[in-house]
Amino acid sequence: MSNIEQTLSIIKPDAVERNLENDIKEIFKNKGFSILNEKKIQIEKTEAEKFYKVHETKPFYNDLCEYLSSGPIVVMILEKENAVLGNRELMGATNPQDALEGTIRKKYGISIDKNSVHGSDSVENAKIEIDFFFKD
Numbered sequence: 233m234s235n236i237e238q239t240l241s242i243i244k245p246d247a248v249e250r251n252l253e254n255d256i257k258e259i260f261k262n263k264g265f266s267i268l269n270e271k272k273i274q275i276e277k278t279e280a281e282k283f284y285k286v287h288e289t290k291p292f293y294n295d296l297c298e299y300l301s302s303g304p305i306v307v308m309i310l311e312k313e314n315a316v317l318g319n320r321e322l323m324g325a326t327n328p329q330d331a332l333e334g335t336i337r338k339k340y341g342i343s344i345d346k347n348s349v350h351g352s353d354s355v356e357n358a359k360i361e362i363d364f365f366f367k368d
């Protein structure tokens with residue numbers, strides 16, 4: 233049975249800054265993801281705080297929100313069969329040092345905070361995150 237899903241992907245400031253936007257989009261397309269919508273934006277720190285609210289008690293929360301709002305990002309709606317898990321697998325582990333060969337974070341990630349991409353972690357959160365950036 234087919235299970236087409238949508239998920240939210242973000243190309244984070246470290247990757248946009250290194251002009252990796254097109255390379256990363258090509259990786260998604262080559263893996264069969266369709267990019268349904270995309271925009272390059274820079275968000276305010278207060279928006280980053282809302283986006284990452286789930287992490288508000290973590291010691292890295294402030295730095296994380298500073299970082300996500302520090303430069304342009306590319307937010308994209310990706311669609312594919314089982315897109316949420318497929319994107320998480322393609323991204324690789326949060327810490328690029330732990331990411332498997334062939335993943336985006338292994339290839340481009342610099343450190344646990346500058347790990348080049350974000351991806352929704354569940355179908356439910358994907359809907360919330362897509363609405364966050366694309367509902368107007």
Ligand code: IDP
Nearest residue numbers: 287292296325326344345346347349350351353
């Ligand atoms: P994820 O991006 O793989 O879903 P999360 O645990 O949701 O990882 O964390 C969100 C983001 O917060 C990560 O992508 C990473 O940039 C940052 N982060 C997570 N854990 C740490 C940490 O221990 N130190 C610094 N930054 C972290």
Ligand code: MG
Nearest residue numbers: 350351352353
């Ligand atoms: Mg996460």
